[in-house]
Amino acid sequence: MALITTDEQEALRDVMRSFLAKYSTESDVRAVMGGAAGYDTTAWRMAADQIGVQALVIPEEMGGAGYGFDELAIVMEETGRSLFPAPVLSTTVLATSALVAIGGPLAQEYLPRIATGDLIATVAVSEALLHWDPADITTKAEKSGGNWRLSGSKPYVLDGGQAGLIIVAARTGNGVSLFAVESGADGMAVNALESMDQTRRLARVTFDGTPAVLLGDDGLGWQTLRVVYDRALAALACEQVGGAQAALDMTVNYVNMREQFGRPIGSFQAIKHRCADLLVEVESARSAAAYASTAVAAGADDASVAASIAKVYCSQAFYHVAAECIQMHGGIGFTWEHPAHLYFKRAKSSEALFGWPAHHRDRIAALIGLV
């Protein structure tokens, strides 16, 4: 979802949408919510085999399809629309962005396995905070006898329980560095969190002398994470736009159909005007996400500002639309069986993920020189 989309990109959107209509129905989402796996293993495999979602932005020489962020943005919008219960944001955005940015032999080893859908991967950064800040990193990496070992805790790791590879931000004598840890490593404990939003899995991951392999240069990890962060924010914003649009569509369908006082409730201005205001927010969110995606794809100077703006606005818009979705559905919208709460909870969890809007306002203020 860039400012300009090509016909080929619109074709990708159509392919994604029909794939998700088949593999990411509400009952698929609910099955994963209650299941132990934490994601839809069949759909994840199909996404790799039929569309190549996991390979999309991996360079061709590393087994990928070599597309850019504009295409990824479209995929995110569509997965957000259907709450696709699979580790796309962690694997395809976070870990892939980090590995592509770092390059080198380890990236050469991992990326082809990600591209085929065989490896789920994530990035573990934040500790006490939800946003990414180098001062927040207390997990330690120490080298002895040529081997690195990690100690510390990452309380909110996206798909931490599903990932075969966790890229961990840890502090060495030279600053923040990135390390690869594979699942089942010694001294690593992974505890699934009971998230309000069951469509997205998080885990607390603790390290106690866990062996790890340095990714990239010692002390330069934050340079990579800065790039990964902006991509993550822009991708999440696109996902939020998809979710907001779905919640609005659901609402509009309902108020068109639901009759009270002998007429559809959507004919009352009290409802009509609120729906119109929601479309204003959804379209504005779409603009913010589109600008951020284009800026991130181009590596533009204002990419970080644009990414945080998208995070602020899309978070608020999605939450507001999802809350209004429940309200305009009335009692049925408050039931477990109705999908409104799935979007409502996803909206709140997305607002928190990678930092609350209040933090991103501060980040914007700092980036544009207000502080």
Add this chain to the structure above:
Amino acid sequence: MDLDLGGDYSEFQDEVRTWLSEHLVGEFRDHRGVGSPTDDTAWDIRVEWERELSKGNWLGLTWPVEYGGRGLRLAQEIVFEYEYARAAAPARVNTQALELVGPTLLAFGSEKQKRRFLPRILAVQEMWGQGFSEPGAGSDLASVRTRAVHDGEQWRIDGQKVWTTFGDRADWLYVLCRTDPDAALRHRGLTLLLVPVAQPGVEVRPIENITRSTEFSECFFNDARTGDDMVVGGVGNGWRVVMTTLGLERGSALMPMQLSAEREVAELIETARASGVLAEPRTRQRLVDAMIGVHIMRSTNLRVVTDLLHPRDTAGSQATTAAATTSKLFASTQHQSLGELAVEILGAGAVFDSDGDAAGKARKLFLLSRAETIYGGTSEIQRNIIAERVLGLPR
């Protein structure tokens, strides 16, 4: 990040930039960013500037050559508007004619009307004012009561119009009249007439707005006359013609508004920095929100513009409709918030004193922005349009 218009337009873009840099000089340059389609500040200089544009053939870019236009594509007009706004050239004065009357005549006017009026609009010889709203017909425009009666070779008009922007400067009015009071459907009995102002039956009285300036007027028609040949689009067809005109009004680019809002936010940040209130976290957050607002206005405009430049069949243009329809509501609301923030940042200076340039500007922004959720279709009417035409909710 700047708008990448692609190779097709870069030559034209250079031409525009070069012309503007050579002609937007001296007094014109001193009046960069001045005025708006509803603000008459520096009127005479802006008229001169518009004549300069006319000499350079920069008015009516998409109008056919036979009527004085340049016959260019919409894309080139967008490029021009983008560069014009970027250069902060003074706001044009005859926007009523350039954006509404001209396109309406091109769509519905007779050959004779086009030859009579269009070249004079492009030469900045005749100014136009709109006669749509009446004291009893605002949002419910179809209830207009100004009567036009066909009498021999002419029309005789009686009634009253209101909110005519720059009406006291207009040479001609385009007036929505009731020509058939008996029509079963009230939309059917309406006709759009072109009426000359310089006649005894037309009286234009400026109205003072809440800043005591007189951008708009009320127009009284007391046995006013216009010719048989001054009907646009046929007798009884006025509603269809006018709805198209209003569509044009809403479709017109919000780019100048976005760029002036960007300038206002940037100036406000500097004012807040100088006075020290930027250090207050709450004020800083609100400035960030203001900045987010203009960033989104900009992003939406870029979406709409790039879609117009790279037209595709269905999905894209639907998206553009949704974006274009919602952008007026978003921009007007944001601009009002910006005015409120400006007054708070300037504080007592803006509220009690208006001493100094910045305080005066803040006060003006605060007051004038109240009109933005009213003119061109109130926010309430905008919401009806969005709900019914974009979302498909029942009437």
